[in-house]
Amino acid sequence: MSAEGVRVRPAVAEDLPWVADLVRDSFDDALLPYLIAAQPGIVSWWSTVVEHPGSFPTTRFSIAVDGDGGRLGYAELKESGERTGFLSYVAVSHAARGQGVARRLIADYLRDERHLEAMELDVFESNQPARRLYDRLGFEETSRTTWWGAPLEVDAPRADLPVADLHAVLARHRAYGFTDLVVDPGGRAVRFGVMGDDVLRCFSVDAFSDLAAQAVVRDVFPRLSRRFAVLPGDVDLPGARPLVQSLRLRSHHVAELLEDA
Numbered sequence: 001m002s003a004e005g006v007r008v009r010p011a012v013a014e015d016l017p018w019v020a021d022l023v024r025d026s027f028d029d030a031l032l033p034y035l036i037a038a039q040p041g042i043v044s045w046w047s048t049v050v051e052h053p054g055s056f057p058t059t060r061f062s063i064a065v066d067g068d069g070g071r072l073g074y075a076e077l078k079e080s081g082e083r084t085g086f087l088s089y090v091a092v093s094h095a096a097r098g099q100g101v102a103r104r105l106i107a108d109y110l111r112d113e114r115h116l117e118a119m120e121l122d123v124f125e126s127n128q129p130a131r132r133l134y135d136r137l138g139f140e141e142t143s144r145t146t147w148w149g150a151p152l153e154v155d156a157p158r159a160d161l162p163v164a165d166l167h168a169v170l171a172r173h174r175a176y177g178f179t180d181l182v183v184d185p186g187g188r189a190v191r192f193g194v195m196g197d198d199v200l201r202c203f204s205v206d207a208f209s210d211l212a213a214q215a216v217v218r219d220v221f222p223r224l225s226r227r228f229a230v231l232p233g234d235v236d237l238p239g240a241r242p243l244v245q246s247l248r249l250r251s252h253h254v255a256e257l258l259e260d261a
Contacts, residue, residue: 005066005067006064006072006100006104007064007065007066007067008062008063008064008065008104008105009062009063009065010050010060010061010063011046011050011061011062011063013047013051015061015063015071015074016043016046016047017043018071019043019046019061019063019074019091020037020042020043020046022073022091022093023035023037023074023089024037025091025094026091027124028126030243031147031243031244033198033199033226034195034199034201034243035195036178037089039176039177039178039195039196040177040196041175041176041177041178042176042177044175044176045175045176046061058078058079059077060075060076060077060078060109061074061075061076062074062075062077062105064092064096064101071093072092072093072096072101073102073105074089074090074091074105075087075089075091075102075105075106076088076089077106077109079113079116080120082118083115083117083118084116084117084118084119084120084250085110085116085118085119085120086119086121087106087121088121090102090105090121097129102133103133103257106119106257107257107258110257110258111258117254118250118251118254119139119250119251119257120142120248120250120251121134121139121249122246122247122248122249123246123249124244124245124246124247125144125244125245125246125247126244126245134249134251137251137253137257138252138253138256138257139249139250139251140249140250140251141247141248141249142248142249143232143233143247143248144233144246144247144248145230145231145232145246145248146230146231146232146233146235146237146242146243146245146246147228147230147242147243147244147245147246148208148228148230148231148237148240148241148242148243149226149227149228149240149241149242149243150208150226150227150228150237150239150241151225151226151227152200152214152218152224152225152227153211154218154225156211156214157211157212157215158215158218159212159215159216161183161184161187161212161213161216162184162185162186163182163183163216163220164181164182164183164185165181166181166220169181170220173194173221177195177196178194178195178196179193179194180192180194181193181194181217181220183213183217184213188210188213190206190207190210190213191203191204191207192207192213192217194221194224197221197223197224198223198224198225198226199224199226199227199228200214200217200218200221200224200226200227200228201227201228201229201230202214202227202229204229205229205231205235207229208227208229208237214227228243230246233245
C-alpha cells in the first residue's frame with residue numbers, strides 16, 4: 001500500500017477505543033503513567049471532543065484508512081495561535097508504518113487550514129523513528145524539556161490548605177482518570193495534576209518542592225506514590241531523576257507538506 005491509497009476522515013466515537021490502544025502501543029511502557037492519552041478514561045474525554053466539535057473548533061481528530069476502510073493511523077491536531085498548527089499526537093499501526101500515513105494525516109489537515117504558516121509538535125528524544133520522519137518533513141528543534149520523576153514524600157506533614165472546586169476535581173478524575181487541581185487558591189495557588197491513581201504532576205519547580213501542598217493532594221488521592229514535572233531543559237531538579245527529554249520541533253515548510261494532500 002502507498003500513501004496514494006490512504007484516505008483521511010474525521011474520527012467518530014467508535015474509533016476511539018482503537019485509538020487508545022494504538023497510542024498506548026506507540027510509547028515506552030515506562031512512560032505510560034505520565035501520559036494523559038494513556039489514562040483509563042481517555043476514551044470518554046475524547047468522545048466529548050468528537051461528539052461536540054462546536055465546543056472544540058480548533059481541534060481535529062483524524063483517522064487514516066485504506067481502500068477497504070481499515071484503520072491505519074490517527075492524528076490529533078489543533079491550532080495553537082500565530083497561524084501555527086500543533087500536532088498533539090500521531091500514531092500509525094505497525095503494519096502501515098513507513099508508507100506515508102503520518103505525512104498524509106498532517107497534509108490533510110493543512111489542506112483544510114490553509115491560513116496556517118507553520119506546524120509544531122513535541123517528540124521524545126529517544127523516539128528515533130519519529131525524529132527521522134520529522135527531519136524529512138523539515139521540522140527543526142526550537143527548545144526542549146526534561147521530564148523529571150521522584151517518589152512522593154509520604155511522611156510529609158499535611159498543611160491545612162483548601163483544594164479549589166474539590167467536587168469538580170473528584171468528578172473529573174472519576175470520569176477520565178486524570179484531573180488538575182489548585183491547592184490554596186486564595187494564597188499561593190499551587191497547581192498540580194493527578195494522573196491515574198499514583199502519579200502527581202507538578203507544574204513548577206516550586207510545586208515539586210512543596211511537600212506540604214503535595215500532602216494535601218495525597219490526602220484526597222491516598223494512592224499517589226510518585227511525582228513528576230516537565231521543565232525547561234536547562235533546569236536541574238535535585239532529588240529527582242530524568243525520565244526522558246522532549247523536543248519541541250517547528251516547520252515552516254507547509255507548502256511541501258501540502259504536496260501529499
